[in-house]
Amino acid sequence: MDTFGQLIDIVGKDRVSDSQEELFIYSRDPGAQPPRQVDYVVMPKTVEEVRKIVLLANREKIPITPLGGGFTLSALVVPNRGGMVLDMKLMDRIIEVNEINRYALIEPGVSQAALQSHLKKHHPNLQHSTPEAPPTVTVVGNALIQGHGHISPRYGINSDMINGMEVVLPTGEVCKIGSCSVSPSWFTRGPLPDLPGLFIGWYGTTGIVTKLSMKLYPKPEYRDVLAFSTDDVDLIPEVIFKVTQLDLTEDFFLISQEKPDWMNHVFFIVIISGHFEEELELKKSIFKKLFREFKGEERVKLVKDLHPALRKRFLDVPPLAALAADFRKGGGFEYTGAILPIDKVPEAWKKGIEISHKHGMICSYVHQVLLGHSVMFGFNYSFNRADEKDIEKTRKALEESNQLTLDLGGMIWKGEVGAQRLTMEKMDPNTAQLIQKIKRLLDPNGIMNPGNWEIDTGGR
Numbered sequence: 001m002d003t004f005g006q007l008i009d010i011v012g013k014d015r016v017s018d019s020q021e022e023l024f025i026y027s028r029d030p031g032a033q034p035p036r037q038v039d040y041v042v043m044p045k046t047v048e049e050v051r052k053i054v055l056l057a058n059r060e061k062i063p064i065t066p067l068g069g070g071f072t073l074s075a076l077v078v079p080n081r082g083g084m085v086l087d088m089k090l091m092d093r094i095i096e097v098n099e100i101n102r103y104a105l106i107e108p109g110v111s112q113a114a115l116q117s118h119l120k121k122h123h124p125n126l127q128h129s130t131p132e133a134p135p136t137v138t139v140v141g142n143a144l145i146q147g148h149g150h151i152s153p154r155y156g157i158n159s160d161m162i163n164g165m166e167v168v169l170p171t172g173e174v175c176k177i178g179s180c181s182v183s184p185s186w187f188t189r190g191p192l193p194d195l196p197g198l199f200i201g202w203y204g205t206t207g208i209v210t211k212l213s214m215k216l217y218p219k220p221e222y223r224d225v226l227a228f229s230t231d232d233v234d235l236i237p238e239v240i241f242k243v244t245q246l247d248l249t250e251d252f253f254l255i256s257q258e259k260p261d262w263m264n265h266v267f268f269i270v271i272i273s274g275h276f277e278e279e280l281e282l283k284k285s286i287f288k289k290l291f292r293e294f295k296g297e298e299r300v301k302l303v304k305d306l307h308p309a310l311r312k313r314f315l316d317v318p319p320l321a322a323l324a325a326d327f328r329k330g331g332g333f334e335y336t337g338a339i340l341p342i343d344k345v346p347e348a349w350k351k352g353i354e355i356s357h358k359h360g361m362i363c364s365y366v367h368q369v370l371l372g373h374s375v376m377f378g379f380n381y382s383f384n385r386a387d388e389k390d391i392e393k394t395r396k397a398l399e400e401s402n403q404l405t406l407d408l409g410g411m412i413w414k415g416e417v418g419a420q421r422l423t424m425e426k427m428d429p430n431t432a433q434l435i436q437k438i439k440r441l442l443d444p445n446g447i448m449n450p451g452n453w454e455i456d457t458g459g460r
């Protein structure tokens with residue numbers, strides 16, 4: 001039987017396709033990378049189906065690319081060497097929410113919006129860390145790419161919130177990772193050798209996650225936003241240091257964009273929350289006092305009377321920080337996520353503006369401060385999807401932003417294949433080789449999302 005027939009045998013004819021019309025959407029993502037060939041799309045519903053598909057792929061040496069929401073914008077879910085896209089959206093059960101131990105056990109197709117509304121309805125005192133991405137993106141896809149959400153400045157990046165997982169290994173074994181390998185409870189990932197690291201940040205090249213336990217956090221009843229602005233970019237590290245030193249924010253991000261003119265400043269957006277009104281008021285007064293110290297020198301100003309529409313956008317969960325994604329009026333939006341040391345932000349800011357202008361773009365930035373140890377620095381570019389030259393300019397701007405990130409000693413986050421290559425070329429050679437060794441050990445036939453995290457090791 002041919003491959004297509006075997007796939008039908010596993011999932012039934014309604015959940016597999018090789019028709020060009022249906023594959024079209026899987027051959028590209030919403031970012032600026034060129035489309036690539038896909039041979040099949042398969043939508044499993046059970047772990048057993050995933051296991052059988054993996055065994056088939058090994059027999060026939062067919063690449064598998066796992067897909068959640070497909071919104072990294074760096075084409076991580078578009079196959080580099082053809083084969084099948086494994087679309088996980090039909091595995092979308094919220095299996096358990098454990099209130100006392102504060103975790104949710106979910107399948108990989110559960111979207112951010114689905115988990116958010118489930119918690120709102122059934123567990124209103126709990127929340128999960130929600131990224132500013134479209135609501136259809138998956139919780140699992142986000143955690144596996146080391147994403148961040150609206151409480152990351154307080155609790156850490158989303159991959160740190162993983163308690164455990166079930167994974168179908170590239171050779172077909174179903175493996176439990178974390179406390180669930182020992183106990184019926186998915187409440188912690190240790191104390192054990194930290195195996196989740198074999199699957200986090202690997203872009204689906206080491207296994208297919210079929211269940212994941214995410215930590216949940218208390219949801220405070222009261223929230224408010226304070227906004228401060230400055231034109232002194234060199235002040236940013238000091239402000240970040242002083243704000244995070246207080247350890248009182250729920251979310252803390254910076255935004256700036258050249259248009260409209262009133263946005264052409266650096267805005268510090270501080271989200272504070274509390275379980276009591278008095279707690280909120282106290283926190284607010286502490287922040288105002290802190291910023292008055294800067295204001296004493298007229299360097300940082302409180303934005304009085306923040307427009308109600310903006311207040312709402314910032315207080316939404318997730319907040320809508322990227323205010324003007326569509327400068328080019330063509331629907332295209334891309335950003336390089338750079339994880340930067342805080343002291344490098346001013347330099348990145350100034351050089352990022354140069355990159356934007358060189359390519360005839362309007363500059364816009366959003367940065368999230370991650371626990372006061374680093375910043376997710378977003379170089380944002382909007383482009384017209386119907387204009388091939390505009391797309392090419394965007395690709396060039398992304399490449400230059402990636403190079404700048406590495407030159408500043410930062411890390412490229414969720415990088416496309418070219419960016420991964422840049423990273424590995426700069427990496428300690430023994431580390432690059434260790435990555436290749438682990439990959440070969442787990443995936444001897446090289447079927448899992450090939451092309452990612454690969455480097456020519458020149459026989460080293």
Ligand SMILES: Cc1cc2nc3c(=O)[nH]c(=O)nc-3n(C[C@H](O)[C@H](O)[C@H](O)COP(=O)(O)OP(=O)(O)OC[C@H]3O[C@@H](n4cnc5c(N)ncnc54)[C@H](O)[C@@H]3O)c2cc1C
Nearest residue numbers: 068069070071108131132133138141142147148203204209
């Ligand atoms: C406007 C906008 C704003 C954004 N804001 C944020 C933000 O604030 N924070 C943030 O973190 N991100 C943000 N993003 C980036 C991205 O959309 C999110 O991180 C998103 O949650 C990624 O999830 P996904 O389901 O789209 O993952 P996908 O793109 O589907 O997958 C990501 C990677 O994980 C792999 N993968 C997916 N599922 C599995 C599985 N079950 N097993 C193994 N591997 C798997 C894929 O192969 C791929 O390599 C934003 C994107 C946009 C467009």
